[in-house]
Amino acid sequence: MIEVDAVIIGGGIVGASAALFLSKAGRRVALLERDFCGSHSSGVNYGGVRRQGRPLSQLPLSQRAHDIWVQLPQLIGIDGEYQRSGHLKLARSLNDLHALQDYAASSRGFGLDLQVLERAELRARFPWVGEVAVGASFCPDDGHANPRLVSPAFALAARRHGAQVHEQCAVTAVEHDGQRFRVSTQNGLELQAPWLLNCAGAWAGSLAEQFGEGVPMHAGHPAMLVTEPLPLVMNASTGVEGGGIYARQVARGNCVLGGGQGFALDGARARPGQHAVIEILRQAVELYPFLEGAQAIRTWSGTEGYLPDRQPVIGHSGTQPGLLHAFGFAGAGFQIGPAVGQALTEIICSGAAKTSLDAFSITRFHSISVA
Template structure:
């Protein structure tokens, strides 16, 4: 039987949230173990679209998102690489007048949060971004938003945590979790035994299982975004883009390849997903409508991942209401890449200081307990 691995904190899940929490804890001198079922950053944190945007988030998320924006600006010093992070600007397109009205309403509602959004009518949009299709009637532009390479950034947070003193364990397999009244006890499928008074539940789309084990069920569903990348093309897109109401998003990298996403794929099993032919064809069809220069472009790779979605499209962040020492950070509905470093920092602050500098009460898991209790009484 393997010896016990003791630490102050165990972080379950080495996506960008868990790895950021591990890095923040290690930099504050805490002993911790970052535990990953497979490989660091290999699930949704490493296979997402790569958008690094504040625009379009709920108002409740914007304080955390603004803090994350600061962290992203310090990326090379923090994790040793720039991760191909580029503040290209983010252009959110409106395909109808109603969508443009929605963008105007968001600009007004978010004005106090410092996004400095610019509303572009049809003529201004055409003048500044002639590569956008005629279907777009306007847009909202956030100059300092951008994009990065998730395959580089997410694993780099875990490497930086290791270099700062964290114990990082990959390929641990599934873990059985118990609490003995003082500490969390974990037995991994790979045969390891771990103990710690703090446990951070950052297990992505699989985090709901652990929450339910400690009496905090949440109605989380898995989603599988469909994505593709084209062959290298002449440089055209000087902004990362999305669409009001969703449906498609696109960006172009320095090598000329265009990365696109939209729609849903399907699960092969609990940990693997594929985009599916119909989803890929829908992306290509919608893309040409919004970005006519993509007509005839060849898709050279397609992929998907597994993300966790909650009914209100808000994450769960903060302390368990049933078990002391248990903290949650999951359910980012495909939008955790940008905000992840600030969420990890907030979780580390809960461990070290007892409170987060950023407001996180809106993301408490308690909101689902209230609904569960109400449902049980009817």
């Protein structure tokens, strides 16, 4: 029987960052990952590290994450190709530009320093953007990073700080004996701990349900592709107001693009699908004309949990003391993940998170019956 202070289910960026911050705080931690740390959403996402466009309720936590991202080398030993390139959100219509202006006004005071650009200024500052954009909102300190490097590095750093990290170790049973959780894994580990962190991403709903608080979460599969290396053109990560595609260019020249939804092959694997890929390519040439004729060299997708209000669940279980949930990040958990791990650590070490998590309580679903 392995005795620790906290068992964490799920080695994505949320679980691994919780493991890292808890270990740094001197807590004994076991991080249990069914596959490999960072092999799901956290390692295959688009790599957008942006605050712009988030609901206002997420901005305090997102701002904390913003401060953590700049410390990656000290924290996890690599910079993860993180760069504060800026995030440019494009408007295709005047209505969309008004929506960007409204967001800039309502998010003032959260430190985003948004600059709303009319057509002429957009052309002058970002000449590689297509004529289809009538304006944009620019967040100078948002950016992007390489998820394949960053997310596994959180788990490795946690291990260096003393966490037990068990990969290929699916949790098969969880019980609470009145004092502690007892956790069993497929490969025969038995663990016990007073704290259990449910950081199981799109698969977290079954544990919540076991403790009587099912959530109406569904899985989504954003479609992604990457081009061959191209001359460096894009000096900002981009998105489009009202949805559509998003794109960034890495230092080696490859452009990473995403948009639309793919499909699940099975419970754990997803594919982008032909329709979504063709739609990304069609929109890409309109929005970024320099991409015309570029070769896409790889496509992929991942599996992420979405709740109906597109807000995550973060914080105490409403039914089981000692159980903390953190899941349902709706395609935007890579940026905020490290701050979530830090907030969960504060709950365990000091009784409460320094940033309010009220908006993300699982109790908002307690009265909703899950189909």
